[in-house]
Amino acid sequence: MQIRVNERSWTVNAAPDTPLLYVLMNELQLQGPRFGCGLAQCGSCSVLVNGVETRSCVTPLSAVGSKSVTTLEGLPAWYAGQKKLAKPPALHPVQQAMIDEQAVQCGYCFNGMIIKSSELLSKIPRPTDAQIRTAMNGHLCRCGTYPRIMKAIQRASLVMAGGGK
């Protein structure tokens, strides 16, 4: 079966009912999406499918078809495509903002946090605090980093408004 991940076509051997997560982790050996619950409850496995945040742990390979999958690895290029930049930045502004705010503790949830906030900012460039809380509410963090994640999203939003650096 062929799937399209991070702007590249991959031939994969997994059975069609295999959740996308295990294909990304085991066959493509990607280190963005990760196992958290297998129940679509936590958001650690999130990827973008045609730009929409999707839980890869419950998405069977057969449902992916020819859609475009973007993982944390492909996020800077996806952003460059959106912003029509000549070449991808090293990091998506949300990733950079997480560093600038020193938001990360164990960091395990940050795949989902970054994927989801990238989706949010692609739809609502200058979200309010309430919009951020609503959008992010399906993503859990055990270390309690929510306050700094919210700050980082606001910071990224400002950076992106300033010209998509």
Added chain:
Amino acid sequence: MSKTSEIVRRDFLKTGGALVVGFSLRDKLSAQERGTKAGPPDAKQVDTWLAIHADNSATVYIGFAELGQGASTALLQIAAEELDLDMSQIKTVRLDTNVTPNQGGTYSSASINRGGPQVRTAAAEARLALLKLASAKLNTPQDQLTVSKGVVSGTGNSKDSVTYGELVGDKPFNVTFTGNAPVKPTTAYKIVGTKYPRNDTPAKVGAQYAYMQYVRVPGMLHGRVVRPRGQRMYGAGAKIVSVDEASIRSIAGARVVRKGDFLGVVAENEWDAIRAAQQLKVVWETPPPLPGNAGLYEHMRAAKTEENIVLERGNLAAGFNGAAHTAAHTCRGPYQAHAPFGPNCAVADVKADSALVMCSTQDVYGTRNSLSRLLGMPVDKIRVQYYEGSGTYGHSCYDDVAQAAVLLSQLAGKPVRLQFMRWDEHGWDNYGPGHVGEVRAAADANGKIVAYEYQGWQHGWINTETSAQLTGVPPTEWPGAGTGVQGVNRLTCGGMYDIPNLRLVNHKLAVTSYLKAGWLRSPLDLSFAFASEQAIDQLAYLTRADSYEFRKKNMTDIRWLGVLNAAAQAAKWTPRRSAANVSQANVVTGRGIGVGTHLTSYGAAVAEIEVNKDTGRVVAKHLYGAIDAGQVVNPGFVESQIMGQMVQTASRMFKEEVKFDQAGVTSLDWATYPILRFDECPEVTAVVVQRIDQKSTGAGEECMAAAAAAIANAFFDATGVRMKEFPLTPVRVLAALGGSKTA
């Protein structure tokens, strides 16, 4: 560098030749050589702690795990400071029983507390040795040398310089670590005490971080354990009646492995292993009944216990008899789960005479011991390597998953990667234990606390991991149950106040009759503070005093006063009696204050909350947390830890409770064990009380008790009602407020 300290250092350099006796450079000590022998490496050798490379950089070998708290960066700050290196010139390596020293486990907020002094003195010893070499090389007395970024320069007639790398360049020091080398005075610090950014963050946001869950080895199988969904009574384990291996015949690649009641499946393909574990038909023996949530606290209170007096002074009866005001309060605190965000994972490769295990243990040497017992293999044949998983906050299933992976590998005869499923982790965790606390406190007419008694009921921690137990190892109790952190906490329970008559009594329950317990971040402290600080708050109320002023009046320890004042000031606390603004409105607000700690640091907190009396929903709007942890190496990291503690305390006070019935645990995922989400996340103000001249103590769990107390007292301020049980769920709150809905 201050003058006096410089003189001390220079005098030592003149006279301290004994330190570097036998100092000679052997041949190059390669990275391979370092990993070939079972550890721990000799802690008495500087080479165990540190290597200087030809490119003038250094590697520090640290025995503490990075758990997301920033310890790996902070310990490097300490080493860089002593060595006069730039942070860009220094790194550390993965914990490995063949490589890194044994500094004990990464728990009890010990990384900086215990690990800091060792790393600091080892670096100081290395610096001394380097200066001796430089002195010979530059033909300049040691006391005329200065170091900057690993470049040693003369300050006297000769201005020549030489780098650490040129002096040692990957060769071993061969110097005894005496621990006596003089360390820098705190006044000379350039790196310690600064907010240096975390060195693991870029890889963590950039999909390059080697989390345990991504570790793969050639030829490995994927494994899953098969257990009942949700643990039973610890003493009962889980006994197999029958296994129907034919039930997974449709999954060609999967097979069953079993040792006693330890049951698992392995497959080349991960999805096959997952499906097989779910599809395998197993009949389990009916376990003996547990009290369940509904009967837990009555059961604990009525059970046969072992009593011990934790602390006693003065004459309690006389103190209470002569008092003007007495307050009594009860706390019922639930089992709470570690619930790491990513379930634990391990890779094991067990051969006939050796084993390699990769896992997320907080103590590689402790895990090696437990695996040695399980396999009947000498410790020096087992190598354990640490890979960070997700934040674990205590003794989650990391040892259990390592044991299970080892068993699966041994049984399958191949390397096995075992990823616990969400229900394995939630359902078979070593929970923070449930607690019943009964406290009485009394004050005289002048508002001075004169008597205090705390009686606490809980059981200790388990000492047999589930995997070992299922193979037939009897369930035992962790040593020291009923004392120390497994008993009533003498600091959190009244220890911050000057109380002449006091008694703390511990009632230890039988560990095998309840759920499995282990150390959880600030294990029982939330419960202790919930009871104790509400009783103290009630005394303030009864004496018509402001809650903050009342506490101040009863404290003399400047460090407790320091954090209390810091929290109050951050929150712009204005004096008034609690519950003075109680109203009939449907949505009311309140503010509360509390103090408490876990081990040796000092914590204080203020909470501002909102209570909806129609829905019973309580939300923390703003939490202020202050910690005095002595010398804070990186205030940014401690602020981050305070933030995490405030959010996690809100989660534990409002949401978290392990649910179980007579058969076993029913909290198996995030739907059945909810935690705080973005929508209810408070604003957090973190205050670090820096005491650069004091010994560093823990900062990872030291203001959760205070925050729990502040939240409970804020609820009273808002409603005039004191809660006796947490979490403060809508059902419980409505019942307490006299609403129509009951629990």
